[in-house]
Amino acid sequence: PNAQIGMSYLVTLVSQGGGTVTVTGGTGVTITGTATLATKTTRTFVATFTSATALTLQGVSKGTIE
Helix, strand or coil, X not given: CCCCCCCEEEEEEEECCCCCEECCCCCCEEEECCCEECCCEEEEEEEEXXXXXXXXXXXXXXXXXX
């Protein structure tokens, strides 16, 4: 609620299961940078509202978990 064009926030995804996860965007969502997570890794994105109905996820970092 109350999102405004240009507003950004961080999203961190964690892959704990077996296999590689590929992140895909639905309607109005664009993903830039690497959108895959191998097992036991994390990937952080900056989510930015580019319009009232569109969002861009920009991959900014990758990590590992134990």
